[in-house]
Amino acid sequence: MGLAINDFASLALDLTSGVSAQDRFDRLLTTVRTLLDCDASALLVFRGDQFTPLAINGLATEVLGRRFVVAEHPRLEAIARAGDVVRFPADSDLPDPYDGLIPSHDDTLKVHACVGLPLVANQRLIGALTIDDFNPRQFDRFSDADLRTVSALAAASLNNALLMEKLEQLSGQLGVSLPGADGPPHQSGEIIGQSPAMLALKREIEVVAKTDLTALVLGQTGTGKELVAEAIHGASLRAGKPLIYLNCAALPESVAESELFGHVKGAFTGAISHRQGKFELADGGTLFLDEVGELSLGLQAKLLRVLQYGDLQRVGSDKAIKVDVRIIAATNRDLRQEVLDKRFRADLYHRLSVFPLQVPPLEQRGDDLLLLAGFFLERWRSKLGLSSLRLDEASRRLLMGAAWPGNVRELEHCLHRATVLARAESPTAEVVIHPRHLDRGPTTDPQAGVPAPVSLPGADPGLGFRQATEQFQQRLIRQTLEANGGNWAASARDLGLDTGNLHRLAKRLGMK
Structure with a gap:
């Protein structure tokens, strides 16, 4: 029938x-x-x-x-x-x-x-x-x-x-609205999530992307602020132009001005040729200033001038260069408090925070954690050539009941490590992650309802904090390298690090 x-x-x-x-x-x-x-x-x-x-x-x-x-x-x-x-x-x-x-x-x-x-x-x-x-x-x-x-x-x-x-999308480009238009949820910049907090954030991204306003992305470490910046740029009229990234926290004071504004030959020792700064590279596009709260007060003043007048001077040059750059800034700091404490210029704060967006921490996103887990597991399954990779039901409960102070980045690293451990135990290409593979740190046992003992995943008991941290870093780097066939660049991406920083960290840890 x-x-x-x-x-x-x-x-x-x-x-x-x-x-x-x-x-x-x-x-x-x-x-x-x-x-x-x-x-x-x-x-x-x-x-x-x-x-x-x-x-x-x-x-x-x-x-x-x-x-x-x-x-x-x-x-x-x-x-x-x-x-x-x-x-x-x-x-x-x-x-x-x-x-x-x-x-x-x-x-x-x-x-x-x-x-x-x-x-x-x-x-x-x-x-x-x-x-x-x-x-x-x-x-x-x-x-x-x-x-x-x-x-x-x-x-x-x-x-x-x-x-x-x-x-x-067309109406946004034309500057008009369509009442009641409601398309399927699409993951701008692969922002995974369907919780109310994330749906609200996606709506804000769609609104600000259609403008040329400066956006300030706020949120804890590991929440995905860079993805928000990519989504804003990708949905904007500047999408065909470059999106230039600059980590302000990694800028040594001696080269910070040159990185932002460029320099001319002979401007300082080592300046052997003319060099464009990030602003010139982003001309016509978007400049993403990550961890903008780490900039020195002196550099903040020079950044403010470019935002106000739209021109800059390379280090060592008197010539003004006009640039057309949209700024998206991000920080995990409370910039209002930084202003009160005289560590951040009030006028620059107001320039940057024209359209603030708050990225919610993982603990406020409910079942989004499982969606993110599925996203990461599918990625590792593909990279490792497995026929299937999944969590058992007890692992799902453990993840949902755990604390995630490192947010999405911590979840990603936890699942990557669990995948490596589960694969090592599995006799076939069908791999199942069990709770023993999710060697969590401070968390709560969802069945017992009491805090589990504090431990650093992968570290031997009895070590001091510094030694335990270094041992964990060594093991995590080795496991990530193994999963990526010894490829340092791919491992750096998986760990959320700059490749150069990963090499320096490995050298400090005695691994190179």
Whole structure:
């Protein structure tokens, strides 16, 4: 027995009701799961070379954070290439990207019935609808014609949402607004998160990106302030021009002015040629001043002049150079307090904080932690060539109950280390992370409800603070190098460090 006309009518009504795109997607999957009586379903949008989940039903929350590169997932590649309904045999040896990620079942079970529906609009692939079940014959009673109708309705809903998204972007460039326009959530600059705090931040990013206002990104260390700057630039009219990054905290006082404004030959010892500064390199684009609160008062005054008048002088030159640069600054300091304490100029603070954005700490983002975990695990799975990499349920509870003073960066490093440890124990390419691999520091046991003993992950007990810290750094660097095949540049990116700083740290730790 297949689907009746009333079933299709119900699905169509759900997709045309006056709700947001996200609500429509959620209703779509709820209706599909009810009509087809399946264990799980997912709606994915196709962008570039990857599928990104927009909505899920019956799958672990972390799936929403994963980015499925088509070439690395044979089943999704088959769906993308098919152009029609794809029924995978129950004994197919193609790995399923959702194996172990249906939390209502024993995570040792594997999906046996899998149907993929490519979503096509104007003869172009825009997404996919996947339907999974543990019963290998679950979808036998539904004809291909039934499934094509479901696919067509889903494709129409997704295409409408994508068109609205494009209209919103166009309206922003034209300086007008479209009331009620509501496209699917897209991850600007790969900002992962669907919590209320992150959705509010994304709306603020969209608003300020359409202007040329100076933005000040505030937030604790490790929250992702650089990603916010990238998202603002990427959605702005300057997106085709350079985004230049400068870490103010890493600037030695002796070269800071030259880094910002450039110098002429002979301006000082070692100035053997003319050199452009960051402002000139960013001309027409955006200059991101990270940790701007670390600038000296003298340099703050010179920066203020450029912001006020739009011109600069290279060190050693009397010639003024006009520049057109948008400034995005970031800091983890309380600049208002810094102004009161006379460590930061009040006039520069007001220049920078025209449009402040607060990036929430991880502890305020709820289930976003699991989305981020899924994003990072998919990255490590790809880099290590694993067929699957996931958390068990106890690990999910442990992560959700832990304290994360280092925020997203700490979570990323914790999962990277856990991946290396779990892979070393696994006899196959299907790797599962258990709580023992998540050697957390100060945290709370979600089952016992009491604080766990304080320890530094990877350090031997009984060491002093400095020795324990250095030992942990050595082990983390070694593990990261191993995961990246000895590539120092890739390891630096994974650790969130500048490559030169990583080399210097390794030398100080006696590793080079």
